[in-house]
Amino acid sequence: MSKVPTTVITGFLGAGKTTLIRHLLQNAKGRRLALVINEFGDVGVDSELVKGCNDEACPEDDILELANGCICCTVADDFLPTMQKLLDRETPPDHIIIETSGLALPKPLVKAFQWPDIRTRATVDGVIALIDADAVAAGRFATDEEALAAARAADPNLDHDSPLEELFEEQLGCADMVVLNKTDLVDAAVLAEVEKTVAAETRPGVKIVRADHGAVDIAALLGIVAAAEDDLDSRKSHIDGLDDDHDHDDFDTFILNGGEVADIDALLVGLKEQIAAHDVLRVKGMVALAGKPSRLVLQGVGPRIQHFFDRAWKAEEPRRTQLVVIGQKGLDRAAIEAALAGVLGSVPA
Numbered sequence: 625m626s627k628v629p630t631t632v633i634t635g636f637l638g639a640g641k642t643t644l645i646r647h648l649l650q651n652a653k654g655r656r657l658a659l660v661i662n663e664f665g666d667v668g669v670d671s672e673l674v675k676g677c678n679d680e681a682c683p684e685d686d687i688l689e690l691a692n693g694c695i696c697c698t699v700a701d702d703f704l705p706t707m708q709k710l711l712d713r714e715t716p717p718d719h720i721i722i723e724t725s726g727l728a729l730p731k732p733l734v735k736a737f738q739w740p741d742i743r744t745r746a747t748v749d750g751v752i753a754l755i756d757a758d759a760v761a762a763g764r765f766a767t768d769e770e771a772l773a774a775a776r777a778a779d780p781n782l783d784h785d786s787p788l789e790e791l792f793e794e795q796l797g798c799a800d801m802v803v804l805n806k807t808d809l810v811d812a813a814v815l816a817e818v819e820k821t822v823a824a825e826t827r828p829g830v831k832i833v834r835a836d837h838g839a840v841d842i843a844a845l846l847g848i849v850a851a852a853e854d855d856l857d858s859r860k861s862h863i864d865g866l867d868d869d870h871d872h873d874d875f876d877t878f879i880l881n882g883g884e885v886a887d888i889d890a891l892l893v894g895l896k897e898q899i900a901a902h903d904v905l906r907v908k909g910m911v912a913l914a915g916k917p918s919r920l921v922l923q924g925v926g927p928r929i930q931h932f933f934d935r936a937w938k939a940e941e942p943r944r945t946q947l948v949v950i951g952q953k954g955l956d957r958a959a960i961e962a963a964l965a966g967v968l969g970s971v972p973a
């Protein structure tokens with residue numbers, strides 16, 4: 625029996641994983657793909673967005689959500705049963721795509737493919753690391769030595785590099801291929817520098833492909849045949865030898881709840897102020913705009929915010945606003961909520 629190839633898509637918060645997967649689904653060329661989506665935060669925004677595209681290549685039944693924390697920490701409880709369910713199907717998918725949360729360490733997930741019941745039926749075709757070229761150019765993953773020294777002084781138990789840099793290294797060090805995304809946001813000279821920074825963290829021979837909005841040919845992404853689960857030793861990780869004992873205490877997340885938003889511009893201005901003031905890494909979710917039949921998807925990555933209408937609100941859905949906010953440890957939830965209370969509208973009963 626041949627094993628079902630599985631591609632793991634990793635990459636920091638907002639790098640463009642969901643965008644790349646939507647592109648993949650729209651260009652599946654007859655392959656039956658199943659998606660396993662893992663998010664950090666309780667609102668399944670990514671799966672909503674993928675379902676919203678109503679693509680024939682990926683019916684809703686083939687989109688499975690793992691919302692209980694980070695996939696790398698909940699492997700045994702959530703991930704393995706989900707894989708077993710997919711593989712037990714009368715007609716298993718041709719290919720499984722796993723979108724990890726932006727904070728996930730890919731190596732523990734790849735290791736899970738050594739689990740006896742999975743190993744005989746599935747293989748990791750490849751680990752794809754998505755990189756936000758704009759964020760790397762802005763130095764978001766570089767260590768701010770002063771800040772690190774201050775953090776170490778405040779917490780003598782701090783035993784690692786800046787959490788953002790560590791994740792950057794962790795995700796690149798496990799990759800079979802890197803997609804350097806958001807090339808539209810940086811010029812050629814900057815891109816060449818970013819590519820050098822990225823190449824310094826990859827294993828030898830790993831290809832770096834440049835992309836705009838995750839538009840990479842499916843033939844390049846799928847069919848790498850890496851069998852990554854048999855090749856774990858070449859993928860260095862900060863948690864090697866630590867018995868997979870790690871957590872995500874370096875990051876905080878919460879949900880901003882509201883009702884109908886009367887003034888989108890006021891919400892955007894308020895959000896931008898809060899993102900800057902509290903160094904928020906990611907904001908994403910749905911906004912109910914007063915007087916509009918469609919729901920508004922809002923996406924913030926670092927200082928950039930985008931929004932668009934995706935589909936009409938269903939009759940049974942409460943018109944409410946929910947935005948996931950993610951930042952580094954110590955995020956001042958109360959201050960952010962207080963600052964935005966006036967522009968988010970009242971939560972429906």
Ligand SMILES: Nc1nc2c(ncn2[C@@H]2O[C@H](COP(=O)(O)OP(=O)(O)OP(=O)(O)O)[C@@H](O)[C@H]2O)c(=O)[nH]1
Binds near residue numbers: 642643806908930
């Ligand atoms: N300018 C530009 N924006 C992009 C590109 N790719 C994705 N985006 C935007 O970046 C934002 C985040 O994209 P997602 O695909 O949701 O990123 P993600 O990695 O799935 O995010 P998380 O699941 O939260 O980690 C969205 O607003 C996208 O439209 C790109 O190549 N260029």
